[in-house]
Amino acid sequence: MNQPVVLISLESPHSFWRLSSEHERALSAAFPGLEFRRATEEEVPHQLADAHVYFGWRFAPSWLFAAPHLRWIASPAAGTDHLPVAEAHSVGVALTRSYGFHGRPMAEHAMGLVLGFSRGLFISQRVQRNRAWWKDDLAEEFFDLAGATMTIVGCGSVGRHLAQAARAFGMNVIGVRRTPPAASESGITWVHTTAVHQAVSVADVVVNLLPATPDTHRYFDHDLFSACKPRSLFLNLGRAATVDQSALLASLDTGHLRGAALDVFDPKPLPARHPLRLHPRVVLTPKSSVFCRAYMDEAVAFFADNLHRYLSGQPLNGLAEAPATRSPLVGG
């Protein structure tokens, strides 16, 4: 009798996003009744013939046709917009994202970007080679985090981690969400999406963590940027498609926004002479906010927990909803 097959394809140029042999041994030891197989991305379509469960970074829609026994696609990523959610849904295959461990590195990343602006560190790095002294410039520019307000749009699991870090610096935090919790929680002032304009109008720092869905396409448009508090800072650590980049540039050029830090943008990478690359008050990072040396340890732990649920018939964590019904403001 054949054991159920779990097909794993977790390749990456970066070690912290690859499955190690230790991870593989730990999975085999924890689930002696299953057969774990590794496959390169090219091998996946052929290996899927026997697989019941797939755990990997990518899944092409066409692969579904080659996977008659497949019941579950598990992704170690937080977002699902690169995965065939609707297609899997239509053929009864579950698709799960991972969550709960992206918040820590993303909170570090976001706070580093905020402090880089608030303490004048980016200005300092830019001018330290060619300006005699720039203390007066920084004295104009800097702002205290203590007492300042951060508004997190799309405040889910990642947003809660970020809120905790921001509050450690004495910031007030507003969380914008389509389904705000009923009660106050972890010091966050919760605001419904319908009040997003008011929520950004009082923020010194606006952090966009929205996922990419039809409802969030260019959510940050000219209207929403205009509603932001003058001289506020904008961060996008969510998805590029949720921001109208022309409207962002216009708000930067008029000085309405103090600056912007973008971990995502469109296209990726930006063309060499793109104005967002050259703007003196824009800092770009190459989708590195989720970099974390412990990433795969966490992703495997999340998957193993879900695998227990799968085998015992419990509902899976992180189930992606079909596009038409899922909530665009969950974040995380």
Add this chain to the structure above:
Amino acid sequence: MNQPVVLISLESPHSFWRLSSEHERALSAAFPGLEFRRATEEEVPHQLADAHVYFGWRFAPSWLFAAPHLRWIASPAAGTDHLPVAEAHSVGVALTRSYGFHGRPMAEHAMGLVLGFSRGLFISQRVQRNRAWWKDDLAEEFFDLAGATMTIVGCGSVGRHLAQAARAFGMNVIGVRRTPPAASESGITWVHTTAVHQAVSVADVVVNLLPATPDTHRYFDHDLFSACKPRSLFLNLGRAATVDQSALLASLDTGHLRGAALDVFDPKPLPARHPLRLHPRVVLTPKSSVFCRAYMDEAVAFFADNLHRYLSGQPLNGLAEAPATRSPLVGG
């Protein structure tokens, strides 16, 4: 009968380091028995003739000869190495520094510098204009703060604030001090100065907060930098004189240190072509770590509290010890 005179000279190009008329009114209202006078730095020597108390940024040693009634020099600064501590001591004039409120902005500054390195933000800013994509470079460079160790050398009041911020990111904190507290405190592992080499050998981030005293002159020398953990990060937010800059540069050039962030250096400013200005893994800030919009509010509150103590004959807070006897590892 003349009222005792408090002479105030708090000029600065920066509003947050100047006494406002609101501050002056508040002091007059709180101490109706005293006469508060304002003076520019040029006027101070002449105005000192009547003054019993002086509250200001600077005090030239020669001014003591023009101040027959002076009993107390109060500085809103944290350090006293720019003030005539020994001279005042020798003529029986008390000299106090201020403390308790530099920690918050300095913790923001230090964490911004640490995260700028740990998340690859400084690299990103440097290359975003001239590199197509730099994700692989950052994947090599970044490190997680969670689980990393920060060693704070000269861990006083500022160090405790910084430790709190570092611990909010899951860092382990070692505090080095000549007089470590007997018990564990606020999650800091306390280490005596005699074990400083071991304390830096396990640190991913070393923060120097030492004050400038004869005992701390070039405290960070070739020997101490060599004892640092390979690929560690060095921050100096204390005093330039406590670091041998040639030894620092050598440790950077060999790659032993990952990078350095310096808020103080010698001379200030550094010459245009100084290697610390040009080094790709050095970030300089212009003594801006203490920038804080609420600085003077805090400094006036500290002074007012001490003024109550002065008037009621209680010991003053922040008394500077004569150089020969004071502890070099208090920090803060």
